[in-house]
Amino acid sequence: MAELHIEPSGTGPMDQTEARSLRHASPTLAVPPRSAVSIPGLVARPTFGFPARGGSASSPPEAPEKPGSRWVRLNVGGTYFVTTKQTLCRDPKSFLYRLCQDDPDLDSDKDETGAYLIDRDPTYFGPILNYLRHGKLIINKDLAEEGVLEEAEFYNIATLVRLVKERIRDNENRTSQGPVKHVYRVLQCQEEELTQMVSTMSDGWKFEQLISIGSSYNYGNEDQAEFLCVVSRELNNSTNGLVIEPTEKAKILQERGSRM
Template sequence: MLTNDNFSSQKNGDTNSIVHIDTRPMSTSTTSSSSDAKRDWVLLNVGGKHFMTTRSTLSKEESFLGRLCQYEPDLKTDVDDKGAYLIDRDPNYFNVVLNYLRHGKLILETNLVEEGVLEEAEFYNIRPLIELVKEKIRERDRRKFNDCRTSRVYRVIQCQEKEVTQLMSSLSDGWKFEQLIGHSPVGSSYMYPEGEFLCIVSKQYDRGTREDNNTSVSERVKILQERGSRM
């Protein structure tokens, strides 16, 4: 038996046409897609500061954070009143960790140090970040070691006004111009004749070599020093 809920009949002359009416419920694919997108977002409470990110970001590396958003039953976690996962760590360093997971780069603010990031990377067990931070620490320590092996020597050279330009152009062997001092200021205890200048130059040398081999200046500078350079 046909009912009005399923079919409608229309008479056209001697011909009856039967039209089927689709009474199936509307597709929920759009609603489901929107719901899935919402579920992809995760709220974290790290040291009292909230961070919003996605499960795909946290799952880029095998780590504590990746397990956290996979609903692993053996991973005991608490949530706050907003439903955010509670993590008792430094939020400033966590921001570095989260940005690394987002774009794969290690970016440190001036008030943060590599050792702090290493502690967090080890806590979250993010192996690629651990190796990256360790390499950054080795590079930093090498730079510090090289800086300790070098020192900068300063020379003060007295010269006439007409000799200033020639002095500037004659600097060589790594010597660098630093400052040119004119006439003595009022009240200064150091006096030198008008028309003369003090030219300050510097050079960086290796502590491991003989100082006399690294503090040599050009012949022009030596001549000016003989005329009355003052250290």
């Protein structure tokens, strides 16, 4: 608000006053200077699109990738596999171990992604890699064991080669033997003879069924029941080229006993 001060003049009348001074008091807007002191815990940020003063607006740089990463990427016949160097180095004499060591004698190329190029069947590489991971031979039903053996020999994994050969040999023996067959015998005896008959059976024979024929007769003052005892033993597939089958009587008696 303006203030008006009037003082009397020494040379004129009182009504001819002269304004000696006219002072205007106007409000003052004080703008504090930008403080350059940083406060702990506060991060300067850019305002209205301009970078902040006294600090950097950019994020910290990412840490560079460590050399000699433990992960390895393989391109096997166009299919990618990712595993660790520790897995591939299980067998020091294998091809994969030498690959991880960057053996100069191996002419191994890499594709545009940095994966090692291996010109082999990826379908059979799965059992190879899984064996190196957990030490067990697992082969899917749709894979041929001979194909796994071929890959194990290529990668020069001696322990896996031995396991696959043993499995192939076991399967061949099982196929050549064929299904197990049995020969049956039916023995008729009285009740008091059962214990002795079972205890005196020859080696290889085993008890199968006991069938009561439902007849009894008096022997002295006691009733004696009769039984049919069915026993069996394993039989080789052939004897002099002739295959021996269980008799029809044994089959009928066995079926009759299962219904009783």
